[in-house]
Amino acid sequence: MYKILEKKEIAMRNTWYKIHAPHVARKVQPGQFVIVRAFKNGERIPLTPVMWDREEGWIVLIVFTRGKTTARMAAELREGDEILNIAGPLGNPVEMKKFGKILAIGAYTGIVEVYPIAKAWQELGNDVTTLHVTFEPMVVLKGEMENAVGRHILETVQIDMTKSFPENMKNVTKRLTEKVRELLEKEHFDLVFMVGPSGDQRAVFEVVKEFGVPMKADLHPIMVDGTGMCGACRVTVGGEVKFACIDGPEFDAYKVDWDVLISRSGYYTDMEMMAMQEYMKVLQGGGQ
Amino acid sequence: MAVKPKLIKERIPTPEVPVEERVKSFVEVNLGYDFASALKEAERCIQCPPEYAPCIKGCPVHINIPGFLKALRENPDNPDEAVKNALRVIWNDNTLPAVTGRVCPQEEQCEAPCVMGKVGDPINIGKLERFVADYARKHGIEEELLREFMANGDGTKGRVAVVGSGPAGLTCAGELAKMGYEVTVFEALHRPGGVLIYGIPEFRLPKEILDKEIAKLRELGVEIKLDHIVGKTVTLEELLGEYDAVFIGTGAGTPKLLNIPGILLDRIYTANEFLTRINLMKAYLFPEYDEPIAVGEKTIVIGAGNTAMDAARSALRLGTEVTIAYRRGREDMTARIEEIHHAEEEGVKFEFFLNPVEFIGDEEGRVKAVKFEKMRPLEERDRKGKRKIVGTGEYVTLEADTVIIAIGLEPNRIISEEATGLKTNPDGTLVVDENLMTSIPGVFAGGDAIRGEATVILAMGDGKRAAKAIDAYIRRKKANA
Ligand SMILES: Cc1cc2nc3c(=O)[nH]c(=O)nc-3n(C[C@H](O)[C@H](O)[C@H](O)COP(=O)(O)OP(=O)(O)OC[C@H]3O[C@@H](n4cnc5c(N)ncnc54)[C@H](O)[C@@H]3O)c2cc1C
Ligand SMILES: Cc1cc2nc3c(=O)[nH]c(=O)nc-3n(C[C@H](O)[C@H](O)[C@H](O)COP(=O)(O)OP(=O)(O)OC[C@H]3O[C@@H](n4cnc5c(N)ncnc54)[C@H](O)[C@@H]3O)c2cc1C
Ligand code: SF4
Ligand code: FES
Numbered sequence: 191m192y193k194i195l196e197k198k199e200i201a202m203r204n205t206w207y208k209i210h211a212p213h214v215a216r217k218v219q220p221g222q223f224v225i226v227r228a229f230k231n232g233e234r235i236p237l238t239p240v241m242w243d244r245e246e247g248w249i250v251l252i253v254f255t256r257g258k259t260t261a262r263m264a265a266e267l268r269e270g271d272e273i274l275n276i277a278g279p280l281g282n283p284v285e286m287k288k289f290g291k292i293l294a295i296g297a298y299t300g301i302v303e304v305y306p307i308a309k310a311w312q313e314l315g316n317d318v319t320t321l322h323v324t325f326e327p328m329v330v331l332k333g334e335m336e337n338a339v340g341r342h343i344l345e346t347v348q349i350d351m352t353k354s355f356p357e358n359m360k361n362v363t364k365r366l367t368e369k370v371r372e373l374l375e376k377e378h379f380d381l382v383f384m385v386g387p388s389g390d391q392r393a394v395f396e397v398v399k400e401f402g403v404p405m406k407a408d409l410h411p412i413m414v415d416g417t418g419m420c421g422a423c424r425v426t427v428g429g430e431v432k433f434a435c436i437d438g439p440e441f442d443a444y445k446v447d448w449d450v451l452i453s454r455s456g457y458y459t460d461m462e463m464m465a466m467q468e469y470m471k472v473l474q475g476g477g478q
Numbered sequence: 479m480a481v482k483p484k485l486i487k488e489r490i491p492t493p494e495v496p497v498e499e500r501v502k503s504f505v506e507v508n509l510g511y512d513f514a515s516a517l518k519e520a521e522r523c524i525q526c527p528p529e530y531a532p533c534i535k536g537c538p539v540h541i542n543i544p545g546f547l548k549a550l551r552e553n554p555d556n557p558d559e560a561v562k563n564a565l566r567v568i569w570n571d572n573t574l575p576a577v578t579g580r581v582c583p584q585e586e587q588c589e590a591p592c593v594m595g596k597v598g599d600p601i602n603i604g605k606l607e608r609f610v611a612d613y614a615r616k617h618g619i620e621e622e623l624l625r626e627f628m629a630n631g632d633g634t635k636g637r638v639a640v641v642g643s644g645p646a647g648l649t650c651a652g653e654l655a656k657m658g659y660e661v662t663v664f665e666a667l668h669r670p671g672g673v674l675i676y677g678i679p680e681f682r683l684p685k686e687i688l689d690k691e692i693a694k695l696r697e698l699g700v701e702i703k704l705d706h707i708v709g710k711t712v713t714l715e716e717l718l719g720e721y722d723a724v725f726i727g728t729g730a731g732t733p734k735l736l737n738i739p740g741i742l743l744d745r746i747y748t749a750n751e752f753l754t755r756i757n758l759m760k761a762y763l764f765p766e767y768d769e770p771i772a773v774g775e776k777t778i779v780i781g782a783g784n785t786a787m788d789a790a791r792s793a794l795r796l797g798t799e800v801t802i803a804y805r806r807g808r809e810d811m812t813a814r815i816e817e818i819h820h821a822e823e824e825g826v827k828f829e830f831f832l833n834p835v836e837f838i839g840d841e842e843g844r845v846k847a848v849k850f851e852k853m854r855p856l857e858e859r860d861r862k863g864k865r866k867i868v869g870t871g872e873y874v875t876l877e878a879d880t881v882i883i884a885i886g887l888e889p890n891r892i893i894s895e896e897a898t899g900l901k902t903n904p905d906g907t908l909v910v911d912e913n914l915m916t917s918i919p920g921v922f923a924g925g926d927a928i929r930g931e932a933t934v935i936l937a938m939g940d941g942k943r944a945a946k947a948i949d950a951y952i953r954r955k956k957a958n959a
Contacts, residue, residue: 453843
C-alpha cells in the first residue's frame with residue numbers, strides 16, 4: 191500500500207500524484223516505468239515516474255485521464271489515500287551517453303515521460319532541445335522543462351469545440367510534423383527521441399527518416415503484468431517479436447513495425463469514443 | 479482388527495457439478511468427498527507396508543499415503559480427530575495438500591503404481607488428500623496443528639530470501655520457517671501463488687482455498703513482499719548482502735510464441751495473457767472488475783497441455799465455441815486426463831494433427847481464420863517418448879475470431895539477465911548442482927525455473943529439498959564464521 195502524499199490537477203485531464211513508494215524511488219532510472227493497480231477490483235496500468243527522491247522515498251506520476259481506470263483515479267483518489275499496488279521499476283533504462291545534440295519530443299502527456307530522460311541526458315552533457323505539442327489547456331511541466339534542458343519549445347493547438355476530438359487531434363499531428371521538419375531543416379541533430387500516441391510517433395518518424403537522423407521511440411502497447419509473462423505488449427522490431435515491457439519500452443524507430451503497433455493499440459478509435467465535452471463536464475462537476 | 483480384507487474393486491465416486499450448470503460459471507467442477515464417502519474410499523486401501531508401498535514411491539514428495547489413510551480409518555466415529563491425525567501425516571511432507579489434491583496428475587504419480595489398480599481402480603488418493611485438507615480448513619483443525627508445527631518457529635537461525643511465490647517458493651519458505659529461519663518472499667505480481675493464482679482457473683482450484691493455504695504460511699512467520707521484481711526492484715547481489723541465502727523459484731512464465739505470419743493480429747492471445755486476465759484480474763466479472771477480456775464466437779486454442787485445457791474451458795465459460803487444435807494425436811496430449819475428460823464433457827471440440835502455419839486477418843487487423851498444415855505421425859519417437867510428426871503438404875483453414883496460443887512457456891529472464899554470474903542452460907533454465915545450488919554460492923533454485931514447464935508437486939519437492947540444503951549451507955557458514 192502506497193500513500194498519496196499529494197494530488198492535484200495540473201492541467202486539463204492531467205493529474206499529478208506524489209506517492210510514497212520507496213522500493214521504486216531507490217532504484218528507478220530514466221526510461222523505466224511502474225505498473226499501478228489503484229483499486230481492489232482494478233486493472234494494472236503502466237505509468238512513468240516523472241520525478242523521484244531516493245532518500246525521502248517518493249515518486250511523482252502524472253496521469254492523463256484517458257479511460258476508465260485513469261478517470262476513476264482522478265475522480266476517486268484523495269490525498270492521504272493509498273494505492274494498492276505499485277510494481278517496479280520495470281523496463282530498461284534509456285541509454286545514458288553523450289549523443290550530442292538531441293531533439294526530445296513529447297506529444298500530449300507524453301512530455302511527462304520525456305522529462306526525466308531529457309533532464310538526465312542534459313546533465314550528462316548533451317545539448318537537449320525538448321518539444322512539447324499539445325492542446326492549449328493541457329500544457330504541463332513547462333517551468334520544470336525550461337530549467338532542465340537547454341531549450342524547451344512549446345507548441346499549443348487550440349481545441350475547436352465545433353469539431354470532433356479526432357479532428358482536433360489531427361491538428362496536433364500536423365503541428366508536430368511541421369515543427370519537426372522546420373527544426374531539422376534549420377539545425378543538425380544527432381538523435382531524435384519521442385513519446386506520444388503511436389500514430390503521431392509514426393508521422394514524426396516519416397519526417398525524421400527523410401533527414402536520416404537516428405530516432406528512438408518509447409512504445410506504448412497494452413500491458414498486463416509488465417514482467418514478460420503474458421506477451422500482451424508484443425511488438426515487431428527489426429522483424430522479430432519483442433516484449434516492450436522487458437525488451438523496451440524504448441526502441442529504434444527505424445526498426446519498429448508501425449502498422450502493426452498502430453492497429454494493435456487502436457489509439458484513435460478509443461479517443462473517438464470519449465466525447466471530449468462529456469469529459470470536461472465530468473471534471474468541472476467535481477468528478478461524480 | 480484382523481479381519482480378512484475384502485477387496486472393493488470400484489472407486490467411491492466424487493460428485494461433480496452437472497455440465498449444463500458449470501459451463502455457465504467458474505464454480506469448482508468437482509465437489510469432493512464427505513467424511514462418510516472418504517472413509518469408504520480409504521477403507522479400500524490394503525495398507526501396503528510403508529517401506530514398500532508403491533504409492534509412496536510414486537509421490538514426488540513421498541507422502542506417507544497408507545499412513546494418512548490409516549489415520550482416517552482409525553477414528554470412524556470422530557471425524558475431527560481422524561482428519562487432524564491424517565493432516566499431521568500429510569503436512570510432514572506437503573504443506574499445500576488442498577492444492578496438490580486438486581491439481582496433481584495422480585494417474586501418473588501415486589495412483590499409477592497403486593496395488594489396487596491391478597485388481598480394480600487405484601485408490602483415489604488425490605481426492606482423499608483434498609478431503610483431509612478441505613475438512614480441516616472448514617472445521618478449524620489447522621490452527622491447532624500449526625502451533626505444533628511452529629515449535630521451532632522463532633526465526634533466529636538465519637535469514638533467507640525466497641524469490642517467487644509459486645509452489646516452489648512457498649514450499650521452500652514454509653519448510654525454512656518451520657526450521658526456525660526468518661523468511662521473506664519477494665513476488666513480482668500483486669497476489670502470491672504463481673501459476674496457482676494466475677494460471678489455474680477457479681473451476682479447478684478456487685482462489686479462496688489458495689489464499690487460505692498461503693495465509694497459513696504467513697502464520698508460520700513468512701513475510702511476503704508483493705510488487706517486488708528481483709532484478710529490478712532489488713538485485714540478487716543486494717539480497718545476498720542482506721540474507722544468509724537466497725532461493726529462486728521464479729518459474730517458467732514467459733510464453734513461447736509461434737513464429738508465423740499474422741502473430742500480431744488483434745484477438746490473438748497467449749494463454750498466459752488470457753488466463754491472467756481471467757484468473758488474476760477476474761476479467762470474467764467485468765465490469766464489476768475493471769479488466770476487460772474480449773472473445774468472439776469461435777475460438778481456436780493451439781496446444782494440448784494443461785494450459786491449453788484451462789484456456790479452452792475458460793473461453794467456453796465466456797460464451798464462445800471452442801476448438802482445440804493440436805499438431806499431434808489424441809494419445810500424445812500432455813494435459814491431465816481428468817481435465818481432457820472435463821473439457822470434452824463441456825463441449826470443447828478437438829482437432830488433431832494440425833500445425834498452424836498462418837493467421838489470417840481482416841481489414842481491421844483482427845484475426846478471422848487460421849491456416850493449418852495437416853500432419854502425419856511417424857513410428858519414431860522423440861526424447862520425451864512422443865511420436866514424431868511430419869507435414870503432409872496438405873492444408874486446411876479454420877475460421878476463428880479469437881485465438882489462444884498455448885504452445886509452452888520458458889523461464890523469465892529478468893533475474894538471469896541482471897545477475898550475470900548466474901549460469902543458465904540454452905533453454906533459459908538455471909544450472910544447479912545436486913544440492914540445487916546455482917553457480918552463485920548461497921543462491922539455490924528449484925521448480926520450473928530449473929526444469930522448464932513441469933508440475934506443481936515437483937516444484938514443491940524442489941522447494942523442500944532446497945530448504946534442507948539451505949539449512950545445511952547456513953549451518954556450515956555459521957560454524958566456519
Ligand atoms: C511504458 C508505459 C508508460 C506509460 N506512462 C504513462 C504516464 O506516465 N502517464 C500517462 O498518463 N500514461 C502513461 N501510459 C499510458 C497509460 O498506461 C494509459 O493511458 C492507461 O493504461 C489507460 O488506462 P485507462 O483504463 O484509463 O484507459 P482505457 O483506454 O480504458 O484502457 C483500456 C485498457 O487498455 C490499456 N491501455 C490503453 N491505452 C494504453 C496505452 N497507451 N498504453 C498501455 N496500455 C494502454 C489499459 O491498460 C487498459 O487495460 C504509459 C503506457 C506505457 C506502456
Ligand atoms: C495454465 C497452467 C495449468 C497448469 N496445470 C497444472 C496441473 O493441473 N497440475 C500440475 O501439477 N501442474 C500444472 N501446471 C504446471 C505448474 O503450475 C508449474 O509447474 C508450477 O506452478 C511451477 O511452480 P514454480 O513455483 O516453479 O513457479 P510458478 O508457479 O511459475 O511461480 C513463479 C512465481 O515467481 C514470480 N516471479 C518470476 N520472476 C520474478 C522476479 N524476477 N522477481 C519476483 N518474482 C518473480 C512469478 O510472478 C510467479 O508468481 C500448470 C501450468 C499452467 C501455466
Ligand atoms: S499402493 Fe494403493 S493400496 Fe497400497 S498403500 Fe498405497 S494406496 Fe493403499
Ligand atoms: S506486459 Fe505482459 S509481457 Fe509485457
